[in-house]
Amino acid sequence: MNCRHCGEELGHVFLDLGFTPPSNAYLTDKQLSELEVYIPLKVLVCDVCWLVQTKDYSQANELFTESYAYFSSTSSSWLKHAENYYKMITEKLQLDIKSLVVEIASNDGYLLKNFLNHKINCLGIEPTKSTADAARNIGIPVLQKFFNEELACELAEQGKQADLIIGNNVYAHVPDINDFTRGLRQLLKPEGTITLEFPHVMRLIDLCQFDTVYHEHFSYLSLTTVNTIFSRFDLRIYNVEKLTTHGGSLRIFACHKNASIVTQESVVKLMISEQEKGIKSLAYYQGLRKKVERIKNDLLLFLIDKKNKNEKIVAYGAAAKGNTLLNYAGIKSDLLPVVYDAAEFKQGKYLPGSHIEIQAPNRMLTSCFDYVLILPWNIKDEIKQQLESSGIEACFVTAIPHLEII
Numbered sequence: 251m252n253c254r255h256c257g258e259e260l261g262h263v264f265l266d267l268g269f270t271p272p273s274n275a276y277l278t279d280k281q282l283s284e285l286e287v288y289i290p291l292k293v294l295v296c297d298v299c300w301l302v303q304t305k306d307y308s309q310a311n312e313l314f315t316e317s318y319a320y321f322s323s324t325s326s327s328w329l330k331h332a333e334n335y336y337k338m339i340t341e342k343l344q345l346d347i348k349s350l351v352v353e354i355a356s357n358d359g360y361l362l363k364n365f366l367n368h369k370i371n372c373l374g375i376e377p378t379k380s381t382a383d384a385a386r387n388i389g390i391p392v393l394q395k396f397f398n399e400e401l402a403c404e405l406a407e408q409g410k411q412a413d414l415i416i417g418n419n420v421y422a423h424v425p426d427i428n429d430f431t432r433g434l435r436q437l438l439k440p441e442g443t444i445t446l447e448f449p450h451v452m453r454l455i456d457l458c459q460f461d462t463v464y465h466e467h468f469s470y471l472s473l474t475t476v477n478t479i480f481s482r483f484d485l486r487i488y489n490v491e492k493l494t495t496h497g498g499s500l501r502i503f504a505c506h507k508n509a510s511i512v513t514q515e516s517v518v519k520l521m522i523s524e525q526e527k528g529i530k531s532l533a534y535y536q537g538l539r540k541k542v543e544r545i546k547n548d549l550l551l552f553l554i555d556k557k558n559k560n561e562k563i564v565a566y567g568a569a570a571k572g573n574t575l576l577n578y579a580g581i582k583s584d585l586l587p588v589v590y591d592a593a594e595f596k597q598g599k600y601l602p603g604s605h606i607e608i609q610a611p612n613r614m615l616t617s618c619f620d621y622v623l624i625l626p627w628n629i630k631d632e633i634k635q636q637l638e639s640s641g642i643e644a645c646f647v648t649a650i651p652h653l654e655i656i
Contacts, residue, residue, distance in 0.1 A: 253296040254303055254427055254468070255479055260294040264302055264470075264535050265463060265542065267291040270577040271602040273464035273570035278599055286602070291574070293463055293470065295535050299478050301427075302451055302470035302535070304463075321381060321593055322360035327632045329360055331495055332418075335445075336364035343414060343443055345370055352405075352412040352437060354397045355420035359385030366390055373410070375401070380595070398426070402433035411439045417446045419496065421476075422469045431483045435506070443511070444485070444504040446476075452527060453498030455534065457651040458541045460578075461571040462497065473500060473517070474524045480504055488513045490520050497628045546579045548653040553585040562619040563647075565589040566633055568596045568608045572625025575649060577603040586623065590614055614642055621655075623647045630656060 251260050269288040277286070292305040322328055345351065351365050356374025358381045365372040366389060374392040376382040382394045395401055397420075405411070415438055424430040434444055449462055451470040463470070477487050488511050489503035500520075505511045528534030556563050565572065568591040576586070583606050590611045591597065597610045614637070622637065624630045627648040634646050634656065646656050 251294065251306055253299060253301055254425070255301045255475075255482075256296060256299040258296055258298040260296055260303075262295045262297060262532060262535070264293040264295045265460060265538060266293075267460070267463060267542075267574065267578045270464075270574065272466065273573040273602065274466060275602045276568070276596055276599040276608070277602060277605065282600060282605060288603075289465055291463065291465060291578075295532070297532060300472065300475050300530055301479075302475075304465065304468050321384065321595060322357040323384075325629055325632070327629055328495070332361040333364055336361065339414065339443075339445065340365075340368070340370070345413060347371070349413040350410065351414045351416065352410075353416040353418075355417060355423070356385055356390070356392060357381045359388050359390045359392075361416065361418065362390050363388055373412075397424075397430065397433055399429050399433040399436055402436035406436050410437075411442070412437055413439055413442045415442065415444045417444070419447060419449075419499075421446045422448045422467050422471055425468050427469060427479060428483070431479055431485065434504075435483050435485055438506065440506060441509050441511070442505065445501060446504070447493065447495070447499050447501045448476075449496045450492075450498050450500045452524065452529070455538060457497065458538065458545060459497050459650060460538070460542045460545070461575040461650055464570050464574050466570065471500075472524050472529050473502070473520050474529050476502060477517070477521065481507075484508075486513065487517050490516050492520075495628070542578075545649060545652065546575075549575070549649045550579055550581070550585075552647070552653055553581065556621065557585060561621065562587075563621040563623055564614070564617070564619045565606070565623045565625055566611075566637070567591055567624060567626040567629075568593070568601060569626040571627075573601055573603065575625065576601065576606070582606070588617075589625070611637070611640075615640070619644055621645045621647050623649065624656075 270291050271286055271288055295302045347369050351372040353362050354375045356376045362372045362374050374385050374390050375397045376392050377396045382392045385392050448471050451472050484507040485504050486507045487502050487504045491501040493499040565586050568589050582604050589606050589608050591608050596608045599608050622644045624633050627650050648654050
């Protein structure tokens with residue numbers, strides 16, 4: 251395999267999590283008796299441009315189907331994050347009714363509804379039918395397509411270049427990162443701004459967040475690498491912010507290379523910090539495997555110990571990251587009989603690979619258990635507070651970055 255950005259041959263394995271089904275391929279009762287597809291989950295690192303990337307096995311249109319089950323509005327903390335972003339960016343860029351905001355991977359309209367409610371023109375680009383329909387139902391115009399350079403050129407020819415392009419947790423999901431970036435350039439007005447949010451690969455390594463690795467994530471990104479990609483296509487990162495979302499993310503602000511916007515000191519500072527950490531050294535990417543194995547073993551020992559003591563453990567949050575963890579550890583319903591999730595779209599289905607049943611959270615009130623394993627650890631405080639306020643009495647556990655009763 252060659253690097254998706256620079257084309258160099260890839261020979262360095264960053265992480266190998268074995269064979270797993272796509273993490274959002276939730277199963278119905280009927281599908282439990284059908285053949286399930288398992289795909290190798292291996293991540294490589296390029297020693298030229300330092301793009302960390304999954305090995306090629308599947309196509310984007312095979313992962314993001316009509317039944318793709320991720321609705322951003324399920325998380326109250328994420329909705330608040332979106333509202334805060336709207337307030338910040340509208341003031342910073344002085345957006346008004348003459349502006350055009352385009353969000354790529356607009357999901358169910360969780361963010362664009364803030365612009366719509368204040369009469370700022372917006373357009374969502376979303377390939378998944380279920381989420382695109384949800385956004386249209388609240389009045390947001392949506393193109394149900396994958397974003398690429400061809401689509402960007404079509405929109406530009408129609409006079410729909412954007413003052414602001416938003417991409418939250420999509421840049422890591424695109425198989426052709428070069429084509430996507432060229433599309434950003436084509437769609438952006440001469441003095442417009444792009445903001446992208448993506449999990450920071452340094453956080454993944456430093457906190458052993460290996461469960462953020464799954465087939466739908468084609469890339470794992472640093473500011474250094476994204477700056478290299480943007481520079482190649484005449485885009486310039488002029489500001490960067492560190493976020494707490496998804497276990498630690500970056501929000502970059504970018505413009506055309508020759509735009510009048512001044513580059514801020516934050517960009518240089520973080521790039522220096524990354525280089526001091528070793529972002530351009532293979533040694534930095536090595537050693538993660540042993541930490542991953544320890545997390546797996548600790549969780550398995552915990553589950554087996556509690557089962558031997560006749561103490562019941564259930565899980566909360568049928569998230570993609572949870573599927574990576576459970577499938578890598580080989581955990582099935584004998585150790586974890588049920589997972590509860592607030593997303594109605596998932597309820598009544600089963601986790602891919604582990605085949606653990608997904609039930610509605612209100613069923614927790616009539617069930618007996620001693621521990622709740624919170625799989626989406628990035629919103630563990632939100633989940634713990636919600637469950638405790640609804641009357642759930644149990645010990646809450648997370649497995650990453652280490653096994654902890656919270």
